[in-house]
Amino acid sequence: MTKVLGISIDGIIRDFLSQLSKVYDEQIGKPNLPVTSYKLEEHFLFPGGLKELNQFLYLEFPLEVFGWAKEQSFNVMNDIHKLNEKVKDYNYKIKLISKEIGKSKSSTLFFLSKVACQIESIQFVPKEEDKWDECDILLTTDPLVLKSKPENKISIKFDTTYNKDVKSNYSIDNIKILLEDDIFLNEILNSEFIEHKEIL
Numbered sequence: 001m002t003k004v005l006g007i008s009i010d011g012i013i014r015d016f017l018s019q020l021s022k023v024y025d026e027q028i029g030k031p032n033l034p035v036t037s038y039k040l041e042e043h044f045l046f047p048g049g050l051k052e053l054n055q056f057l058y059l060e061f062p063l064e065v066f067g068w069a070k071e072q073s074f075n076v077m078n079d080i081h082k083l084n085e086k087v088k089d090y091n092y093k094i095k096l097i098s099k100e101i102g103k104s105k106s107s108t109l110f111f112l113s114k115v116a117c118q119i120e121s122i123q124f125v126p127k128e129e130d131k132w133d134e135c136d137i138l139l140t141t142d143p144l145v146l147k148s149k150p151e152n153k154i155s156i157k158f159d160t161t162y163n164k165d166v167k168s169n170y171s172i173d174n175i176k177i178l179l180e181d182d183i184f185l186n187e188i189l190n191s192e193f194i195e196h197k198e199i200l
Helices: 016-027 049-060 062-067 076-090 104-114 128-134 143-147 176-180 182-189
Strands: 003-008 092-099 121-125 137-140 154-158 170-172 197-199
Touching (some): 003 076, 003 128, 076 092, 076 182, 092 128, 104 121, 128 143
Parallel strands (some): 003 092, 092 121, 170 197
């Protein structure tokens, strides 16, 4: 049976935070940067708190935030295409997974078309924690997702300013590591559970 390497779209492929900062600055004012916590309502302030932030994201400006965002790093989608071919040798496939609500779904599909995404499996989920239902291994930046990892799954943390203190099975700071370090990739894909390791 083919296993699934899940990759979160935001923070890995899509530079969501930079685009949110840009749109917030244009529409509301200066956000509280840098983002050191993934409690976004602490950095993007609204009188109505998280509820109003979600309205801003998913009802008022989903295309501007999710659709017109840039890639997280240069040519990252191409690197993921290469990784998808590589993991097939281990009986894995890549699935792109993202929490999307309402109009952010079509906006995200627009974003993926802009970066010429060729990954066949894309899954939208209503809650961040639901990402674990879609994969065996998950590469993500999100602290909530990392903290909610089931015991029988493997987490790969992509290091950021807002997840430094969050534990994971593995940590990386560049997706190219998974392409270039065959020993490291082999260890991840062939392990049921391992102690935390950092590859920098």
